[in-house]
């Protein structure tokens with residue numbers, strides 16, 4: 001009888017710990033670490049990882065799910081187009097990556113390129129950085145695919161708990177223009193609200209996810225100010 005009780009307790013604990021084996025972001029975006037991070041594969045349906053030599057493909061489970069689920073959907077909708085090109089997430093175990101970022105420390109920040117009309121992807125072994133500017137001399141590039149970038153942003157909000165997304169101010173304006181053109185419903189005002197105009201994001205957007213609810217040591221950031229920022 002005693003053994004049975006012990007086994008029952010042991011079995012129960014094993015199940016409980018299996019449930020808690022998932023990733024755990026600790027601290028803040030600019031001062032954190034990542035326990036049990038999940039590595040985004042080098043490529044998959046609808047996405048490819050850039051800067052492979054940096055080994056910064058480590059995110060929370062929620063981050064990797066948000067990327068892979070969103071791009072799977074994009075791949076279904078737009079097969080044979082350019083894939084989402086994924087820059088840095090975090091290094092293994094998280095912590096400072098101060099050569100390029102102040103954040104990206106606990107698996108909840110990721111840099112992504114914008115989708116392109118010409119569908120050209122850059123090489124995953126390119127080491128210098130993102131190759132193509134989507135804002136040139138203060139104007140949106142003709143190669144910026146507004147339809148697919150807008151679709152991506154909406155899908156991303158379905159598959160991830162988006163905290164905010166930093167984009168160039170000209171890109172925010174272009175997305176606002178496009179959403180207005182489509183007469184998008186109020187449902188998507190939250191998507192527009194999450195887009196925060198920020199300098200130096202002409203060639204990539206920076207997506208930030210919220211702390212997962214079960215990540216007890218993850219410090220929350222305040223929500224962006226109310227309103228779409230698009231005069232909608």
Ligand SMILES: [Zn+2]
Pocket residue numbers: 101104109110111206
């Ligand atoms: Zn970034």
